[in-house]
Amino acid sequence: MTAEQPLVLGIETSCDETGVGIVRGETLLVDAVASSVDDHARFGGVVPEVASRAHLEEMVPTIERACREAGVTLGDLDAISVTAGPGLAGSLMVGVASAKALALSLGVPLYGVNHLASHVAVDIVEHGPLPEPTMALLVSGGHSSLLLVPDVTSDIRSLGSTIDDAAGEAFDKVARVLGLPFPGGPYIDRAAREGQVVIDFPRGLTTGRDMERHRFDFSFSGLKTAVSRWVQAREAAGEPVPVNDVAASFQEAVVDVLTRKAVLACREQGAQHLQIGGGVAANSRLRAMAQSRCDDAGIELRVPRPGLCTDNGAMVAALGAQMVLKGRDASRLDLPADSSMPVTQISA
């Protein structure tokens, strides 16, 4: 192994994407993803058993494709990394079992890593070494977390997270209310661009006592209910629902809370850099508002390209390479998949 440039293959199967990425040191060679999202669209949401079956079918073909596109053979690899949690238990187990089989067959170390830490680490292959500390806002269908990251391989502190729905989940649910397809994020974003922010929907956990007890937590369930009620009232009155305006107003409420709390956290914790990751990071309004609020506060905003914000294998490989570079302990072959792995636990 060349210690400066370890070649690491990362496997990610925590939800509905079968991801395999290969990184050499801090350089991304390939990010291969097989998504089962079309299978889930028929069900209106991710069905764990559908996801697990797809992972089993796609696992080896995706490994094969990643190696081919990166121009490496499995025998060249220095280490394997894999998402050990958090995520859907049955899905995680497919990736973890496959990663162990690779590590054993190739005689290389295995690193079972945290999915959320991987979302943070991916920016290393996009924008270079992470400033220490970095503030990370992770928003997707599965998570809404605000993390202070002094060292992505050894020290991640959770400042807050959602107390009910994840941000992306709120997008999916509101999309359903508005008759838009699954996954809701891109459709709401598109509709919102044609609409105006004319309805003042509630901003959860932003006032009074909530800012003491839940300073950096989020809540989107009340917002979702408010949108449903608003739409139902319109329908009951026999009036048309202005889908684009509702989408824009809902999105504004979500994005306002996320960016306001993230920038406040940067200020209070003395972080000069804010990174946004997770599928919701692709939202155009979130990017725009985060940019302008960071500019105002003198904070540098880092957002990886959309393909690296959603779940992918590159992020797992990126963190695995950091684990090797920093000399962290490898995992044992009896590594379990931990569906509720806490974000403060970076590897298992």
Next chain:
Amino acid sequence: MLILAIDTSTSAITVALHDEARVLAQESHLDPRAHTEWVTPLIASCLSAASVTPGDLTAIAVGNGPGPFTGLRVGIVTGLTMGHALGVPVLGICSLDVLAEQSAALTEGELLVATDARRKEVYWARYAVRPGSVQALTSPAVDRPADLPDEVRALPTAGRGPALYPELFAHALPVLDVDAAMLARVAVERTLAGTPMPVEPLYLRRPDALTTAERAAR
């Protein structure tokens, strides 16, 4: 020939090594909820017990199930990944066939295999045991045990079905879980006979969810 056999379709996580003449090593661990943790360490310990390296393997055999999905997939994906990494073929065998083979020495004539399918159901298939051969009479199926015909439930029965539903299965055989040593033997026999052995998880149930169209139709 040096075959590594893996089965995770029953409560046992079981692996074995077979060199065409005999079983070189075998390891099993009983835990219906810990397939992910155990399967690779058991393989590693089998390899080292037999003093062989992964690169010496010439094929991998996996149990296709049927069995509880999450555990079943762990064994299959482990076999498929090792096969790919080592550049050797991966062979799939119905796990109920293996349980029938394990029972062949204990009975003659017809035999039932009934394993735990959870949700108050069993995976089952009927077999005919003749000297030197075990032949499947039915394809594997999943049903409530009480829905099996009386004369089928009366057959000598392998698998955990009788232990779970003692009032419904009259004649339990002392064969509970798959033994990878037998899976390896079956893989060797079928390889020599030229029988195709596609890897294919036997789920026998569709995923437990309704499509939006189905929900609307209710």
